[in-house]
Amino acid sequence: MRFSYPFSRHPAAALRVALSRSWHGGWLVLPVLAAALPVQVAQAQPVQAQATGQVVRIDAAAGKIAIRHGAIGKLDLPAMTLVYHVAPALLKGIAVGDRVDFTAERTGGQYRLTELKKD
Structure with a gap:
């Protein structure tokens, strides 16, 4: 044309x-x-929420932790056990069976912990 x-x-x-x-x-x-034509893709902002739960499994080498927790409304999560990505430094002093307070973040469909401490 x-x-x-x-x-x-x-x-x-x-x-x-x-x-x-x-x-x-x-x-x-x-x-x-x-x-x-130039295209700009809007990236979703991370959503954070605080919750408490019990540690079910830890894989420090892979940087993952499984936590059984109640419903987290801000993240649209029902009561469940979910595997979160976590920086290995946050896992120090945390063991299976511990009750923990944590701040979880959802970015692009992935969940990770930004804060983690024993309850």
Whole structure:
């Protein structure tokens, strides 16, 4: 598709023309034009909540801890046992069976602990 002079200085006008002629000779032109436009993806902000629970399992080497806890409304979690990612430094002094207070964070569908201490 060739654009005449006025469109070369007005990309929005060129896009309007392309959209009106998106099926050109059986080929859809829109994806090619859309790929050339700048796109900004909004990233979800992390959601944090405080809770208490009981340690069920610890894997310090992998940086994971399983905690049985009640419902955490702010994270949309029912009462359950969930495996959280955690910095190994936060696991010092924590053992299986301990009651803990923790701050959990959800980012991009993953849960991690930002704070962890014995109850």
